[in-house]
Every structure is written in structure tokens, then in C-alpha cells.
Amino acid sequence: MKKPPLEESIRKESEEAIYAIREKETAEIKVLDEACAVEIENFREKAEAEGRVKLEQELSRLESKGILERKKLNLCGLDDFMSRMVKEAVRIMRTDPRYKTFLLARVRDAVGGIRAGIEVYLKKEDLVFKKEIMEIAKEAGRNSDAAIHEDSAIQWGGCTIRDESNGRIFNNTIERIYYRRSPTIRREIMKMLNEKGVFFK
Secondary structure: OOOOOOHHHHHHHHHHHHHHHHHHHHHHHHHHHHHHHHHHHHHHHHHHHHHHHHHHHHHHHHHHHHHHHHHHHHHHHHHHHHHHHHHHHHHHHHHOOHHHHHHHHHHHHOOOOOOOOEEEEEOHHHHHHHHHHHHHHHHHHHHHEEEEEEEEOOOOEEEEEOOOOOEEEEEEHHHHHHHHHHHHHHHHHHHHHHOOOOOOO
């Protein structure tokens, strides 16, 4: 049986309206999907960029740390090298006739500035210079007030002299001289090694 024209018209309009709504929904979903895809891509690119920056920062930090550690290792090696060289230089110096001249000159300098009794402290091996030291004290008019002692704290050589009247101590040990000059010695050694390309490449 044929439907009345009004009913048919309403049904057709309803179908067209439903179709239009579905088309609109499909278009809106497509727009939302595209917008979502763009946002996801932007987020992915941003995350990758941030990740690259963080990775580069971390690599740079690790590289800097590696350079610093290498420098520390070089400095430790430099300290060991310097220590060995100084010990060898001291060993050679003690066999040189000029060592006796150096030691007696240090005693003479100190004795000249002391008005009362003096105590001279020496490395055990340097007690062989006792006679010469007593002669220096005698020349300064302090023979009766001079005393010479062994000092096991003096490892390399030289002497310490104590002014008995006011407790002043003249430290003329090689250790003390080296300590005062070590920054200059270190700079010179580093300069030579850097020129040879040994350190801090």
C-alpha cells in the first residue's frame, strides 16, 4: 500500500536530516582527528627536540667531566713525577761539594742575627759538618752557647736554627725551600711538558 505523500515527505526529510547530521559528524570527527594528529606530531617533535637538547647537555657534561678527570689524572701523574724528580735532585745535590757551602752559608746567615744561644738541627748525615758549624758560631762570638742536634724530621737536608733567647726558628731546610718555590717549579715543569705535548691534549 502506498504511503501518504505527507508521511513519505516527512520520512524523506528525516532521512536527509539524519544523513546531513552524520556527514557533519564525520566532517567534525575528521577535523578533530586531523587537529589531534597535528597536536600529537607537534608534541612528538617538541619531545624529540627537548630530548636532543637534554642528550647534548648530558654529553657535554660527560665530556667536561672526562676532561676534568683526565686533567686530575695528569696532575696526579705530575705530582708523582715532581716528587720523584725532587728526590733524585736532592740525592744528587747532597753529593755535590756545593751542598756543604749552602748549609754553612744558611748557618752563618742565621747566627749573624741571633744575640744569645743557638741550637742547630741537622739531618743525621749532616752531623759530619759539626766542626765547621761550631767554628761559624765561634766567629760570631757564640761558641759556648751553640748546640748541634740531630733532627729526624729533616728528610732532605739543610738545617733549622733556634734562637734560644726569644724562640725564633730559622727554617732553612731543603723541604721548606722547596715548599716555598714549588708553585714556580710546578709552573715551569707544566710549561715544559705542555710544550712537549705531554699533558692536557
